[in-house]
Amino acid sequence: MTAPNIPGQPHIAYQGNNLCMEGVKLSDVAAQMGTPVFAYSKASMLSALAAYQRGFEGRKVQICYAMKANSNLAVLQIFAKAGCGFDIVSAGELARVLAAGGEPSKIIFSGVGKTRAEMKQALELGIGCFNVESEAELEVLNEVALSLGKKAPVSLRVNPNVDPKTHPYISTGLKGNKFGVAHESALQTYQRAAQLLGLAVVGIDCHIGSQITEATPYLDAMDRVLDLVADIEAAGIPIHHIDFGGGLGIDYNGDTPPAADQLWKQLFAKLDSRGYGQRQFMIEPGRSLVGNAGVCLSEVVFMKPGEQKNFCIIDAAMNDLPRPAMYQAFHQILPVTPRAGEGTLVDVVGPVCESGDWIGRDRTLNVQAGDTLAVLSAGAYCMSMSSNYNTRGRAAEVLIDGTEVHVIRDRETVAQTFVGEHLVKA
Template sequence: MNVPHIPGAPHFAYRGTHLYIEDVRLSDLARVHGTPLYVYSKASMQSALAAYQRGFAGRNVQICYAMKASSSLGVLQVFAQAGCGFDIVSGGELQRVLAVGAAADKVIFSGVGKTRAEMRDALEAGIGCFNVESEGELEVLSEVALALGMRAPVSIRVNPNVDPKTHPYISTGLKGNKFGVAHERTLQTYQRAANLPGLRVVGIDCHIGSQITEEEPYLDAMDRVLDLVDAIEAAGVPIQHIDFGGGLGIDYNEDTPPEADALWSRLLMRLDARGYGDRHLMIEPGRSLVGNAGVCLTEVLYLKPGEHKNFCIVDAAMNDLPRPAMYQAFHQIVPLERRGGETISFDVVGPVCESGDWIGRDRALHVHAGDLLAVMSAGAYCMSMASNYNTRGRAAEVLVDGNQAHLIRRRETAADQMRGESLVN
């Protein structure tokens, strides 16, 4: 019997004919909680985090989970309990971090469009640092901090113009991207920040993109950032920490990104050679910690043969799994119960009324209506980007720990969606 590629192994594996997550059979979870259903492996998250921790052994490093990848409270709790800080990009994400009892001083606030209200709330909470992304933001943040009688801790996000060799929609470190300050203007921007009365310069930040599967873009970005640190400190502005962002890719379709510990071993060698090995470092991994830890379970509703295409219509849709529609992203799709038989090529599509509502194209499957499928590598940028398009409720979420399954989000109802709405009298 053909064994499909299973990203996330060994925490996802077939035992006999059934697909398991840790010690729980996924089909049992689908029957108890219904579909679509997100299921996450706690052990997979901890294993991914451990690779970073091994790579940083003996170093002064703060790992800040980039929670935009997956922001459910049960997921955040795993990383908070492991001692992680958090990288946030909105006031709402700050509230989630505080709700799980994480330390505010381990929070980094990134993002190009922070509002005055978000700045104020973050300052009052006592966050560790703002990653500032424009000169205009420096001015506004200084004003907000002074009005509170405070000085805001800042680092400036540098756009190093390094090609991360990834999808253009998730590239963030090129001149044409909206993120960060151009590296040619970084020194002047730091000098301005050091002279603003409401700011306290504490670091420098760089993040070049997401789903990066090669080492060279990281090495190029590191060299550019360290060149800037040389120039900034020579101009009299000390840098306490260096934040190298995140972006390390995962295995979606037999991709082979470097392991986190191997990548950072090489990066730290470069850092040591440049004389910065004893600096306080920060990183912001997201996808690489949770992407392969999650799956979305879905039921086959109908099989629809066609002259040019065969369609496998499932109950998960682009509102549940937006990455294929947004980025033409690939997710492995495998049965929860394997059985022999001839496979047929299907486009796996959802019920949403958009031609872009597809989960996978040209997939060889042996399926019938009522069968259950797992969309793999769905732990990052799936549930966190889910919507209510077509008034579809967001899926339930389950966190598995060994042989225990914990419901961490109940399925959303139409009543939940309409709760804040009202008719006009």
């Protein structure tokens, strides 16, 4: 057959009439594991990481994987063994990093709502840095650190008011977003941080959004951050590291984000021109490392023709793949074993009782009940955002490494979905 274009995913391709990931037929994975099931390519993750590493050659950079994109322990283990640190936003994520073998000193704790208990736990473990997102958080973290007789290493997340030109739900660097300290008040906030005895100012952080497909927003944000670094240091507060966050997009549907190494070539050119090229840098990529490494395999349950729409009903749903319902996001959908002949225009939908439970609209597919579909680019913000809505157990996950298939999460049983709930005695 003539293989359709599979953008950004060199480790997923048709071999004959079988869609394969690395050296494994995805039809075999579906048959062995049942559906829905997520499959991830180890080679794809390491290839994406290598692009960043090429871009950072000769520079002082710590890559901290933004684990909210995909927090499976085996995925974290891959990045920990490759030398990555981690960007976390909760005590639960902190526990996952430790369980996967991550080093506390390479952990950055981000997020707008850290609790005192989370701060205490992170301080006791000796994490690398807190990305502080408000003046109120600064004061509370100082109190917690003093109560423990420690100094909390901090950077302030500065909101540069730069438009990342992405979906509004994943834009984080505009004045109307909940994240970060306003650029205009950042110097004053740094001066306050420097006065607090429980804090040690170590850096500055900026993250403007996710699924960014142009270099311009990064360059604009970098200019604003470097202007601020100059002002802060002129006020006598040294900045030891500069954290430029993450947010680099992937190719879902003809998107054209710059390659990580090419993007950083442009960014370092600006840094060098302004005299900051040899500073210590931190970055927090997530989606760009794992997004195109994953697929969700799902069985066609029914084909349902209608007066206005034809529907392909599959056994994966919005609880498994929430991005289309949340962001109107596009995922390419391919048959694992294509049939000959013309296809039919259908909406691919799940069994959840919501009209918003759709995976793909207006797709031309030649499939029948019992066939298996692969929803591509499902490595990021799918399983990590999945739920038990409609009392649906979460999907199984496998990691493919060459010709080996490793089960990295068992399928959740119905009984497991209500563990911890209790009937009331009459």
